[in-house]
Amino acid sequence: MGKKMTSFRGLCLIMLALVLVLSACSGQKNGGSSNTPNDGAAAGTDGKEQNSELKPYELNVAYLNIGTATDMPEVQAAVNAITKEKINATVKFMPIDLGAWQQQINLMLAGNEKLDLLVTGSGLNFGTQAAKGQLVPLEDLLEKYGQDIKKIVEPDVLKAASSSGSIFGVPSVRDWAADYGVLMRKDLVDKYNIDLSTVKTFDDLDAVFEIIKKNEPEMAAIIPEAASVAVVTSLVPGLIDPLNDDNGVLPGLDNDLKVVNWFETEQYASLLTMVRRWYDAGFIPKDISTNQTASEQLVKAGKAFAFMAHMKPGYENKTSLLTGTEMVAVRILPPVATTSSISNIMFSIAKNSSDPERAMMFLNLLYSDAELVNLIDYGIEGKHYEVKGEVIGFPSGVDANTATYNPNFGWMWGNQFLSHVWEGDDPKVWELQDAFNKAATKSKAMGFSFTVDPVKTEAAAIQNVKDQFKIGLENGTLDPVKYLPEFIEKLKAAGMDKVIAEKQKQLDEWAAANK
Amino acid sequence: MVNGKQKLFQIGLHVVFSAIVLMCLLPFVLLIMTSFTDETMILREGYSFFPSKFSLDAYAFLWNDKENIFRAYFTTIMVTLVGTFAGLSISSLLSYPMARKEMPMRKALAFFVFFTLLFNGGLVPTYFIYTQVFELKNTMMALIIPGLLTNGFFVLIMRTFFMNSIPVPIIESASIDGAGEFKIFFKIVLPLSLPILATIGLMQTIGYWNDWFNGLIYITDSKLFSLQNLLNRILLNAQFIQSNASSMNMSDISAGAKIPMETIRMAMAVIGVVPLLCAYPFFQKYFVKGLVIGAVKG
Secondary structure: OHHHHHHHHHHHHHHHHHHHHHHHHHHHHHHHHHHHHHHHHHHHHHHHHOOOOOOOEEEEEEEEEOOEEOOHHHHHHHHHHHHHHHHOEEEEEEEEEHHHHHHHHHHHHHOOOOOOEEEEOOOOOHHHHHHOOOEOOOHHHHHHHOHHHHHHOOHHHHHHHEEOOEEOOEEOEOOOOEEEEEEEEHHHHHHOOOOHHHOOOHHHHHHHHHHHHHHOOOOEOOEOOOOOOOOOHHHHHHOEEOOOOOOOEEEOOOHHHOOEOHHHOHHHHHHHHHHHHHHHOOOOOOOHHHOOOOHHHHHHOOOEOEEEEEEOOOHHHHHHHHHOOOEEEEEEEEEEEOHHHHHOOEEEEEOOOOOHHHHHHHHHHHOOOHHHHHHHHHOOEOOOEEEEOOEEEOOOOOOOOOOOEEOOOOOOOOEHHHOOEEEOEOOOHHHHHHHHHHHOEEOOOOOOOOOOHHHHHHHHHHHHHHHHHHHHHHHOOOOHHHHHHHHHHHHHHHOHHHHHHHHHHHHHHHHHHOO | OHHHHHHHHHHHHHHHHHHHHHHHHHHHHHHHHHHOEOHHHHHHHOOOOOOOOEOOHHHHHHHOOHHHHHHHHHHHHHHHHHHHHHHHHHHHHHHHHHHOOOOOOHHHHHHHHHHHHHOOOOHHHHHHHHHHHOOOOOOOHHHHHHHHOOOHHHHHHHHHHHHHHOOHHHHHHHHHOOOOHHHHHHHHHHHHOHHHHHHHHHHHHHHHHHOOHHHHHHOOOHHHOOHHHHHHHHHHHHHHHHHOHHHOOHHHHHHHHOOOHHHHHHHHHHHHHHHHHHHHHHHHHHHHHHHHHOOOOO
16 A cells, blocks of 8 residues: 555656646747747847948858868858958858758757758748748848849749748749750660651650660660659659649649649540550560669660650750760750749748848848859869869869869859859850740749648548559550559549649639739 | 487478578678679679679779768767767666665656656757757767667666576675675676676667767768768768759769769678677677676576
């Protein structure tokens, strides 16, 4: 009995301890939230005083760590010399590795750590961060301190960075669109005198593949763009706006904003028939659906002649380096820009920032100050790169393996078109890219992003069905005559119609709000 | 006749166990062979125990990064040594009193330890405490301390061992002979506990050696990367360069194109595991010896 009493008392003590700990936690939370308005007020007064003088401030900028940046401290010092003079702020660069990105950024945002600017994007949880209120809405800040950004990133492009009606990010200036087609080995195209100018549609490719099949029986005529992607999959974005997932899409990127089931369309059926034809003719290897090797590697090893690709100007030159043989591009679908192709990589201001104004001023510099952009992208002139006529390259004695600053992340930092062009690229590549972006067809639903939560269960069930059928159908390994109706049937059973109705509802609301 | 049957049984046993041993060893042999295979051979012929062309490309690629790899080795070895030693000390110093009947509140203490097995603070609060209260972010301590404080399981195993395998009369006789508590602990209890110390030491060593999660969330400074973090990072960067070639500059693509992706994965696994593999026999020696000495015989 006595023993029981002791253990009961012990339990009570523990409960008490727990209660104390819990209340301590919530106390801290209250403290945290009561601090925020104060910070906001302080920042507000800073803003008012802005004309007279800016207080020194340190901006913490989190970005994806790619490539080599051993000399980052030196570059940071040089960057600070510029920012100190222009906006009286210093910048603390916080590189975070790709593999650790999701974890660390989540923790930093949740833990209220010092963080002013962060890289984000459609693939980097931008939607969730914006919905959770971890990012600062940017309209007013852009109006006040971001005029140079507004000049370069046009309103209909900036819209892609919005979430529930507000803008939360600024897309970096880079390839905002892609065109779609096939990359082929040039040596073989020349060897068999293949006339690529006659190839206008994907159906015209049969003749080309037939020649390869006849003369190079060991070689696959066509393979997908990458491992675990199907042949058809990578050209689909050129035809439709997938509206986040491809459950309910806008064919032709317009369709008067009427959402349809892509898998039921004639267009989809005809694509599947085409790829089945290729598969039956032996153009596509039998084991393609389980392939894990990169397509460039397969071409390099002499196992494939061509692969599907989404491209941009100069793309074939770069791919040629990877495949080890010159590639020629057949561009079949014209360039297309969607919400996700623009909002891939952006900078956002974190809620943690105690001076969002200054963060926006720094962002503005990234879109207007060529010296700053080159410094961040390529390092210090003479030490990390050398100007060679119209282009730049490594100083003599330095190569990609020995470089001490070669981060390769120009596409992340503001306006890449302000930066130098690296040797090997067309010196005019930025102008070409700019024209390409401007020429791209923009989706009518640009800026819309689908919130999947109301139909989460259905979406998960649909995903299961897609995992079962999609890659087989889109590689031609499953016969569409037999399996496409079954696929559609199962999608319907999984709740596709409900998802489409929900998406249509959200899209209509979005359209009404954005009139 | 009986003899023949026994022989047959013996042979059968050997065959079965040989098969099991092969099943354990062969994948590892294949891993090592693949790491020495020429990349294009893998693409053409697939993985093979007897590749038609050998190559050291994968190791040469990693050798480029030797400064970082050696630094990461140093970090990992330091963390493993310090962590295992400190972890073992803390666990045994905590569990020994819990095993002694004279200790007041020992049940409550045991419950306290047990409680941490079932519940923990969750990732965000833990991160919050470590980074903002103790300011451990980007220090080597961040790799050691979280591992020390989550070994409630080890503490309980040790307590059970101390309670069941160290006879109380030994402790009593030692104290009659005039030994103090410290002397009893260090001269009598610990030597008798070698099996459990070796077992838990091994588990902690493996835990610290393979740990990459703490590095993932607490370390952003590349100078403090542990081996597992560094290898993970090298691989991801190489993959990134190859799959996003269109955003890279020309010099890097041509360097990136030479990376033998298939074989470096294997070479990394070899680099990551071999030192531990070499250390294991030494542990095993203690382990077996400890078991043989085991507690008190007679």
